[in-house]
Amino acid sequence: xxxxxxxxxxSITDDPSYRAGVIExxxxxxxxxxxxxxxxxxxxxxxxxxxxxxxxxxxxxTEFHHFERIRDRLDELGVSADEAMAPxxxxxxxxxxxxxxxxxxxxxxxxxxxxxxxADFYRAVAETVDPVTRELVREVLADxxxxxFVVQRVRDAVDADPRVAGRLVLWARRLVGEALAQAxxxxxxxxxxxxxxxxxxxSGFDLAQLSELFTQLTMNHAERLARLGLSS
Amino acid sequence: xxxxxxxxxxSITDDPSYRAGVIExxxxxxxxxxxxxxxxxxxxxxxxxxxxxxxxxxxxxTEFHHFERIRDRLDELGVSADEAMAPxxxxxxxxxxxxxxxxxxxxxxxxxxxxxxxADFYRAVAETVDPVTRELVREVLADxxxxxFVVQRVRDAVDADPRVAGRLVLWARRLVGEALAQAxxxxxxxxxxxxxxxxxxxSGFDLAQLSELFTQLTMNHAERLARLGLSS
Numbered sequence: 001x002x003x004x005x006x007x008x009x010x011s012i013t014d015d016p017s018y019r020a021g022v023i024e025x026x027x028x029x030x031x032x033x034x035x036x037x038x039x040x041x042x043x044x045x046x047x048x049x050x051x052x053x054x055x056x057x058x059x060x061x062t063e064f065h066h067f068e069r070i071r072d073r074l075d076e077l078g079v080s081a082d083e084a085m086a087p088x089x090x091x092x093x094x095x096x097x098x099x100x101x102x103x104x105x106x107x108x109x110x111x112x113x114x115x116x117x118x119a120d121f122y123r124a125v126a127e128t129v130d131p132v133t134r135e136l137v138r139e140v141l142a143d144x145x146x147x148x149f150v151v152q153r154v155r156d157a158v159d160a161d162p163r164v165a166g167r168l169v170l171w172a173r174r175l176v177g178e179a180l181a182q183a184x185x186x187x188x189x190x191x192x193x194x195x196x197x198x199x200x201x202x203s204g205f206d207l208a209q210l211s212e213l214f215t216q217l218t219m220n221h222a223e224r225l226a227r228l229g230l231s232s
Numbered sequence: 233x234x235x236x237x238x239x240x241x242x243s244i245t246d247d248p249s250y251r252a253g254v255i256e257x258x259x260x261x262x263x264x265x266x267x268x269x270x271x272x273x274x275x276x277x278x279x280x281x282x283x284x285x286x287x288x289x290x291x292x293x294t295e296f297h298h299f300e301r302i303r304d305r306l307d308e309l310g311v312s313a314d315e316a317m318a319p320x321x322x323x324x325x326x327x328x329x330x331x332x333x334x335x336x337x338x339x340x341x342x343x344x345x346x347x348x349x350x351a352d353f354y355r356a357v358a359e360t361v362d363p364v365t366r367e368l369v370r371e372v373l374a375d376x377x378x379x380x381f382v383v384q385r386v387r388d389a390v391d392a393d394p395r396v397a398g399r400l401v402l403w404a405r406r407l408v409g410e411a412l413a414q415a416x417x418x419x420x421x422x423x424x425x426x427x428x429x430x431x432x433x434x435s436g437f438d439l440a441q442l443s444e445l446f447t448q449l450t451m452n453h454a455e456r457l458a459r460l461g462l463s464s
Contacts, residue, residue, distance in 0.1 A: 037273070038289070041274070051313060067289075081286070
């Protein structure tokens with residue numbers, strides 16, 4: 001990942017625009033986790049067996065506990081999670097409305113690929129913030145050990161019917177396109193958050209680092225597809 | 233609750249028909265918790281605010297953790313949760329298909345009233361089983377502290393518009409009717425479970441105790457409606 005300089009201040013109350021950026025970061029993460037809960041729970045309805053259903057439900061539950069951790073931190077900062085989340089809700093809703101999986105496998109790929117990209121991106125952003133926020137972000141983005149389940153299920157399906165791979169590759173491409181489209185809108189609409197990523201005070205990523213970050217995100221994405229048995 | 237005699241044996245491996253009954257009990261509870269997760273997650277989509285959505289999602293998550301506890305116990309007994317749950321899935325699916333809430337308030341009433349009746353009933357059944365099973369059943373049926381949230385939200389809605397009460401009373405009545413219809417089918421189809429409740433060996437409820445149990449269930453239901461501000 002790109003090597004950036006975190007702000008010298010470790011207290012988020014010193015600098016109003018920095019504080020606003022952190023609250024936006026926590027808000028966008030919180031709504032992401034809450035909606036991920038929602039969608040994984042919905043996708044679990046397409047599970048072929050009750051234990052598969054339980055596995056996806058378990059992933060949803062992990063996301064909810066991450067949401068709770070962020071909500072607690074927002075509470076500590078004296079900010080209502082509702083208020084912090086509200087500005088980002090529409091972008092996530094659009095993303096999920098445009099990427100509703102049509103079957104169980106698409107749901108699994110979305111959970112794995114989508115979470116993976118989001119986690120890579122937010123972990124990179126977390127490099128630009130104070131240690132307390134950074135630790136929280138890393139913690140809620142830690143893989144909850146469900147990846148192995150998804151990888152196995154998708155590989156089994158591809159092995160059983162190789163034609164499945166082509167469809168899922170296209171699906172993964174659509175997920176990335178939609179994610180980038182919504183991320184761009186979020187960045188344009190939310191100055192404080194964008195300021196964390198490309199800080200005018202030199203604390204965020206410069207252009208070379210941003211380019212390095214996107215190269216890294218793309219490589220990680222390709223690796224994830226390969227692990228699923230999907231060459232992109 | 234009715235005062236019944238638990239079986240003298242505390243090991244569920246001694247008596248095959250008793251063991252079968254306990255596994256059916258755990259199976260019906262597990263599928264109930266897993267589907268409750270599913271439905272509460274779906275109902276959380278109707279929440280008027282993000283924090284209401286999070287509150288209902290939190291209830292769903294509690295149900296999932298209860299499911300995990302029962303699944304672990306089934307594992308200990310060498311029984312796959314899938315197999316134990318499968319026979320009871322259709323009854324729960326029918327119940328939920330016939331009682332899909334049409335709005336946020338109906339979802340809240342269903343969560344509160346439905347969970348309440350189920351918990352009362354299974355807690356009574358747990359009186360007839362060995363201490364380990366009984367403790368587990370009590371634990372997974374313990375109110376997770378979400379009731380206060382539901383009561384407050386429903387009372388507020390009824391206060392704001394008293395006409396809401398009439399509609400919700402009818403809704404609660406329909407929930408009870410559907411629950412009884414499905415419970416009866418479950419009892420008819422599952423001898424071992426029915427044997428736990430009305431044990432031919434004298435360990436379950438006799439007719440007088442059953443009658444007492446149903447009187448108690450009805451009284452508790454009426455009390456719950458009263459707490460919601462709904463006179464039945």
